[in-house]
Amino acid sequence: MGLKKILDNMKPAFSEGGKLSAFGSLFDAAETFFYVPNETAKVRGAHIHDAIDSKRSIFFVIIALIPAILFGMYNIGYQHNLAVGVPTDDIFGQFLYGLGVMLPKIVVSYAVGLGIECAVAQWKKEEVHEGFFVTGMLIPLIVPVNCPLWILAIATAFAVIFAKEVFGGTGMNIFNPALVTRAFLFFAYPAMMSGDKVWVNENYMDCINGTIDGYSCATPLGQLGAGEPVTYDAMDTIIGTIPGSIGETSFIAIMIGAVILIWAGIASWKIIVSTFVGGALLAYLLPYEGAQNFEWWEQLTVGGFAFGAVFMATDPVTAARTECGKYIYGFLIGAMAIIIRVLNPGFPEGMMLAILLMNVFAPLIDYCFIQSNINKRAKRAVK
Amino acid sequence: MSLFSKENGEVFKSPLNLNNPVAVQVLGICSALAVTSQLKPAIVMGLSVTVITAFANVIISLLRKTIPNRIRIIVQLVVVAALVTIVSNILKAYVYDVSVQLSVYVGLIITNCILMGRLEAFAMQNGPWESFLDGVGNGLGYAFVLVVVGFFRELLGFGTILGFQVVPDCCYMENGGLYLNNGMMTMPAMALILVACFIWAHRSINKEK
Numbered sequence: 303m304g305l306k307k308i309l310d311n312m313k314p315a316f317s318e319g320g321k322l323s324a325f326g327s328l329f330d331a332a333e334t335f336f337y338v339p340n341e342t343a344k345v346r347g348a349h350i351h352d353a354i355d356s357k358r359s360i361f362f363v364i365i366a367l368i369p370a371i372l373f374g375m376y377n378i379g380y381q382h383n384l385a386v387g388v389p390t391d392d393i394f395g396q397f398l399y400g401l402g403v404m405l406p407k408i409v410v411s412y413a414v415g416l417g418i419e420c421a422v423a424q425w426k427k428e429e430v431h432e433g434f435f436v437t438g439m440l441i442p443l444i445v446p447v448n449c450p451l452w453i454l455a456i457a458t459a460f461a462v463i464f465a466k467e468v469f470g471g472t473g474m475n476i477f478n479p480a481l482v483t484r485a486f487l488f489f490a491y492p493a494m495m496s497g498d499k500v501w502v503n504e505n506y507m508d509c510i511n512g513t514i515d516g517y518s519c520a521t522p523l524g525q526l527g528a529g530e531p532v533t534y535d536a537m538d539t540i541i542g543t544i545p546g547s548i549g550e551t552s553f554i555a556i557m558i559g560a561v562i563l564i565w566a567g568i569a570s571w572k573i574i575v576s577t578f579v580g581g582a583l584l585a586y587l588l589p590y591e592g593a594q595n596f597e598w599w600e601q602l603t604v605g606g607f608a609f610g611a612v613f614m615a616t617d618p619v620t621a622a623r624t625e626c627g628k629y630i631y632g633f634l635i636g637a638m639a640i641i642i643r644v645l646n647p648g649f650p651e652g653m654m655l656a657i658l659l660m661n662v663f664a665p666l667i668d669y670c671f672i673q674s675n676i677n678k679r680a681k682r683a684v685k
Numbered sequence: 686m687s688l689f690s691k692e693n694g695e696v697f698k699s700p701l702n703l704n705n706p707v708a709v710q711v712l713g714i715c716s717a718l719a720v721t722s723q724l725k726p727a728i729v730m731g732l733s734v735t736v737i738t739a740f741a742n743v744i745i746s747l748l749r750k751t752i753p754n755r756i757r758i759i760v761q762l763v764v765v766a767a768l769v770t771i772v773s774n775i776l777k778a779y780v781y782d783v784s785v786q787l788s789v790y791v792g793l794i795i796t797n798c799i800l801m802g803r804l805e806a807f808a809m810q811n812g813p814w815e816s817f818l819d820g821v822g823n824g825l826g827y828a829f830v831l832v833v834v835g836f837f838r839e840l841l842g843f844g845t846i847l848g849f850q851v852v853p854d855c856c857y858m859e860n861g862g863l864y865l866n867n868g869m870m871t872m873p874a875m876a877l878i879l880v881a882c883f884i885w886a887h888r889s890i891n892k893e894k
Contacts, residue, residue, distance in 0.1 A: 450863060464878060490869035493858075 357432040362566040366559035373555040374548040375400030407442035410451045414458045433472030440480035443549025457486045477661050478620050522604040527650030531594035539603040550609040560612040569616035573632040577611035580636025610653040622664040624671040635660045700822040707830040708887045712798040718876040727835030729783045731828020737768045742820035745808040761804045769795045834879045842870030
């Protein structure tokens with residue numbers, strides 16, 4: 303219990319009136335991150351009691367993200383080697399290269415997001431909430447490899463302030479903050495979020511000077527949107543060796559994450575399954591016109607569909623909370639994502655917009671189901 | 686009562702700050718979103734609204750005892766419409782490019798909630814001089830918010846101020862720098878967020894009042 307002792311010794315300095323009380327919220331965050339706090343909800347009253355608190359449940363999401371993170375790092379190196387024209391079998395080297403690209407993004411996203419959260423917590427004299435631990439990890443996973451760090455920092459700050467803190471912090475937000483980050487990037491810096499140069503890390507100057515000209519690194523969805531034949535086969539899209547946002551390419555890695563989340567009871571399987579059902583149905587009914595080398599079910603494995611369904615749509619704060627509502631919520635996300643992809647040439651990827659749209663509708667779905675339940679019960683009481 | 690008494694000063698000053706039509710009463714938001722993507726149209730729009738509010742207030746105030754109560758809205762609309770037409774034609778004659786940029790929004794000043802609000806709430810009860818001060822104050826209060834929003838949207842969205850380039854060319858990404866203009870600033874959605882920031886700052890400063 304060495305760590306516990308150190309934390310206990312440090313506590314007085316950080317409490318009210320101590321030398322370092324300005325950093326009290328930071329200390330509190332660290333302490334409750336390592337150890338379950340002593341105070342729990344009162345036994346009397348209507349509180350729901352569970353063996354794990356939200357910091358511990360957040361940890362499971364991070365664990366579930368690990369396969370996608372590791373594969374994303376490998377894929378960065380793999381795509382880079384393809385682009386510069388020297389494919390190698392050196393998996394470890396490729397992984398290290400990806401780590402070097404990925405790590406600054408993770409550091410920036412956590413530093414900016416947690417910095418703002420701690421400042422707000424200190425200002426309002428509240429404790430730091432744990433929600434950003436997941437958001438801060440999701441943000442680097444859903445941006446292009448070539449996204450400059452300062453743009454990432456601005457987008458993260460925007461999302462944390464305008465999608466989260468203005469609504470009252472963790473648990474109060476209407477929109478998923480990680481998706482707001484991506485939406486901000488998408489609308490504010492479209493050149494960094496689409497096109498075929500952004501998905502593969504290379505020295506940006508190389509691209510301009512034409513050193514590696516002639517190498518196309520368009521995503522499958524980009525090719526479909528432009529009406530070109532898809533140059534990746536189904537196996538590539540399932541394993542994930544395709545260009546794309548860092549964490550979203552590998553279907554297998556995301557599914558491992560989904561199994562962990564469902565097994566731990568963190569994410570709702572109803573949302574995940576119904577999202578895939580909705581997406582599959584629409585993808586079958588609404589194929590791309592004249593798409594070559596592309597099966598309808600591949601819609602579910604390319605782009606951010608799987609990642610969004612597993613890690614974004616299931617965010618317990620912004621999703622529908624009634625059990626029946628979850629089916630509707632998930633189904634509409636899947637359906638809407640495919641509709642946007644196929645029918646709107648301006649947006650080759652529709653998952654982000656579909657989830658944000660359904661975030662808005664989630665309270666309405668809940669309201670309808672709760673009202674119908676009340677009506678049903680009222681009728682029963684009359685009889 | 687003298688022309689520049691304390692009460693009259695208050696009538697003029699309060700809409701500039703504590704009773705700002707945009708930041709406090711949240712009126713006239715639609716045009717604040719539509720015309721502020723650059724600074725120049727924002728300034729022209731603010732001045733047009735100031736002139737129209739001031740003179741509409743004076744005219745209605747002069748007529749206030751003769752207007753039958755049941756048709757007062759129609760009378761107010763006629764006065765405003767006449768003034769809007771005059772301003773619109775002046776803009777077309779002297780600053781044609783801005784008037785093209787503003788397009789329908791000059792005509793739509795007629796539906797600006799600030800105008801009808803001031804006519805109903807102030808000019809119908811007060812004398813012409815007070816009404817004039819109130820109109821100028823409210824117009825300038827509106828123009829001030831537009832200018833602030835327009836300044837930031839043009840600076841961050843285009844890298845220019847009043848059409849002059851502020852961000853040096855070599856900083857841009859296509860020239861080997863790191864900087865990119867924020868495309869979202871050119872969209873109306875961002876104007877809403879900037880107005881919200883303005884209101885936020887305004888309320889934090891004037892918390893105790």
